[in-house]
Amino acid sequence: MAARLPSWAWVTGLTAGATAAVVALAVQANHGPHPTAAVADGKPSATASPHASATPHASAPPAPPAxxxxxxxIVYSLGEKRVWLVDATGKANRTFPVWPGTVSPQPGRYSVTLRIxxxxxxxxVEIEHVMYFTKVSGVNIxxxxxxxxxxxxxxxxxxLGGIRMPKPDGAALWSFGDQGTSVTVVS
Structure with missing residues (x-):
């Protein structure tokens, strides 16, 4: 009759194997492509349209609202129907127009609570890059x-509480905002 290994040995072996797999995947991911922020090569132009989407070749996007x-x-302006993605230094790296739903959140500070x-x-409509951050009168925003x-x-x-945006901007927002990312809504 073959000897059986104790359960602690199995658990230890499986844990070591899982740890090795995670480390191998982390090393592999570290060698892959990394997203980089576009660096603007100057100050915003006086003729720059505040409604144009930011692209890697555009001048710096306008500053987020005061x-x-x-x-x-993430800053969302109800009046301008616009979103800004603001980095840790307070600089807007991207801004774009949005199409708000029929139900709007109140101005205030929120955070991303769920991503689907x-x-x-x-x-x-089939949608993607869905990032929930509040609820108003039973309607998810x-x-x-x-x-x-x-x-x-x-x-x-x-x-409807969906705040829709062009597809490239939805992908940028999805990359920028994880669960817990701060969302500021201004008038």
Whole structure:
């Protein structure tokens, strides 16, 4: 009859194997491509449109609204229908227009509470890069973009909390904001 290994030996072996696999994956990831922030080569131009999406070849995006907080955060302006991605130094690395739903959050400070890669929105549109940050009168408020990159059609009286954006901006927001990332909503 073969000798049986005690359960602690199995647990120790499995733990060591899992640790080795994680280390191997971490080393492999470290050698892969790393995202880098675009570096603007000057000051914002006086003729720069505040409504243009930031691209790696554009001048520095406009500063986030005053009183939008400090540190790394997502800033959403209800009045301008615009989002800024702000780094830890307070500099906006990207800004872009958005199409808000019919239900808006109150100005204030929130954080990303849930991220979902893709799903069907409450308006029936297939969406991705969904980042929830609050709820208003039972309606979830979240950033997202349509899978096909389209802008949303008129809401036809539905209560919708989706804040949609162009597809490249949705991908940038998804890369920028993890669960717990600060979201500041201003008027």
């Amino acid at each position: 009183a939008s907080g400090e540190g790394r955060r 890669q893709s799903l069907k929105g409450s308006d029936g 979240a950033f997202s973009n349509a899978l096909d990159g389209s802008s949303p059609p008129p809401a036809d009286g539905k209560k």
